[in-house]
Amino acid sequence: MSETILLLAHTEADGSLSRLALETLAAAKSLGGALVVGLIGGDVQTAADSIAGCGAARFLSVAGEAFAESRYSTDAAAAEALVKAAQATIVIAPQTSRFARCMAGVAQRLGGRIDTHVTAIAEGPQITRWYYRQRMEAVIERAQRPWFLLVESGIAEPYPSRDREGAVAVEMLPVEVSSRTRVLGRQAPKAEQQTIRPDAKLLFVAGAGWTKKQADGAAHIDDAARLILGFLAATGASLGSSKSLVDLSGEGQAVLPFLSHMNQVGQTGSTPRHPKGLSTCCHGEEPHVVGWRFIRERRVINLDANCGWARGKADVLYVADAFAVMERVNALLAETAT
Ligand SMILES: Cc1cc2nc3c(=O)[nH]c(=O)nc-3n(C[C@H](O)[C@H](O)[C@H](O)COP(=O)(O)OP(=O)(O)OC[C@H]3O[C@@H](n4cnc5c(N)ncnc54)[C@H](O)[C@@H]3O)c2cc1C
Numbered sequence: 001m002s003e004t005i006l007l008l009a010h011t012e013a014d015g016s017l018s019r020l021a022l023e024t025l026a027a028a029k030s031l032g033g034a035l036v037v038g039l040i041g042g043d044v045q046t047a048a049d050s051i052a053g054c055g056a057a058r059f060l061s062v063a064g065e066a067f068a069e070s071r072y073s074t075d076a077a078a079a080e081a082l083v084k085a086a087q088a089t090i091v092i093a094p095q096t097s098r099f100a101r102c103m104a105g106v107a108q109r110l111g112g113r114i115d116t117h118v119t120a121i122a123e124g125p126q127i128t129r130w131y132y133r134q135r136m137e138a139v140i141e142r143a144q145r146p147w148f149l150l151v152e153s154g155i156a157e158p159y160p161s162r163d164r165e166g167a168v169a170v171e172m173l174p175v176e177v178s179s180r181t182r183v184l185g186r187q188a189p190k191a192e193q194q195t196i197r198p199d200a201k202l203l204f205v206a207g208a209g210w211t212k213k214q215a216d217g218a219a220h221i222d223d224a225a226r227l228i229l230g231f232l233a234a235t236g237a238s239l240g241s242s243k244s245l246v247d248l249s250g251e252g253q254a255v256l257p258f259l260s261h262m263n264q265v266g267q268t269g270s271t272p273r274h275p276k277g278l279s280t281c282c283h284g285e286e287p288h289v290v291g292w293r294f295i296r297e298r299r300v301i302n303l304d305a306n307c308g309w310a311r312g313k314a315d316v317l318y319v320a321d322a323f324a325v326m327e328r329v330n331a332l333l334a335e336t337a338t
Contacts, residue, residue, distance in 0.1 A: 004036060009021040019158050040062050040079065061173065062082060072102050083110055091148045228256065298314045
């Protein structure tokens with residue numbers, strides 16, 4: 001069956017397309033069907049121009065002030081109009097919180113089906129996704145159309161967008177705004193307080209060892225916090241944690257206040273997708289390391305030469321005191337910054 005593939009994306013606050021949207025575009029192109037681009041946002045012309053050469057037969061959009069903000073009713077109405085106008089059989093969109101919120105509803109309205117957290121797309125089309133907390137991988141095909149796919153990051157190299165790759169004639173679709181929901185503002189942690197950074201090149205994992213008694217018989221929580229936050233500030237790395245470390249607060253023990261269960265990596269935590277990882281003061285037990293399956297290059301600092309990481313789970317194990325190593329690493333980073 002010849003498919004009409006709609007790449008659906010929303011613009012960012014500055015009018016650009018995110019890296020994930022560009023990865024999704026590359027994945028959509030790889031399917032080889034007739035490609036249509038559908039954009040949602042305040043003003044989408046810059047975004048459209050930046051991917052002018054992507055080979056889309058049409059550029060459709062629903063744009064205007066009401067579509068600049070993430071809101072279920074307007075996003076769903078916009079996506080519905082775009083899918084109808086494109087007569088899309090396959091709809092591929094990035095797995096952003098904005099689309100995750102509304103796209104299942106759009107699939108329902110249009111009598112389609114949706115699969116989320118897609119981690120690979122191949123000709124067919126066939127998609128891959130994980131089940132049961134990343135333990136089982138399934139390859140799925142569906143006969144039902146339209147078929148909506150929300151795509152995770154890391155699925156493809158991003159389409160190389162350029163400022164003004166060309167001038168695109170964008171077809172604007174009229175969509176009536178009937179929402180009673182008004183966006184009054186946004187509350188989010190300050191960027192420097194936000195320690196989970198999915199786009200970071202490096203995942204820095206802190207384990208429970210940071211809070212344990214050290215060689216001098218005392219725990220050094222303040223030093224641990226200073227070293228970890230100093231490293232994150234200097235490198236922009238994302239902060240992950242072992243379960244033991246984030247569970248400590250429930251046990252009434254001294255904790256690192258900037259960590260929560262959101263940071264937890266592993267079987268009952270997250271499975272992030274950074275190219276590199278550095279694990280510190282973490283034993284490397286299987287329920288934790290299973291969350292590292294997409295981290296391609298793994299290094300570890302642990303006092304224990306027989307820790308779990310030593311059993312083929314890491315590329316490099318530094319048998320060393322993480323407090324001393326990170327002190328030195330931070331000093332070297334400070335030197336290179338000046
Ligand atoms: C059903 C189930 C699900 C689970 N899910 C998860 C999960 O999602 N994620 C997860 O992380 N765990 C999970 N666990 C728990 C997991 O099995 C481990 O208990 C946990 O990961 C251990 O955390 P840790 O390595 O930080 O702590 P510990 O095991 O206490 O290890 C601390 C390490 O720090 C090292 N250390 C101490 N001081 C220093 C120093 N100065 N320098 C260098 N190294 C030092 C020690 O040598 C030690 O290896 C799960 C367990 C179960 C049963």
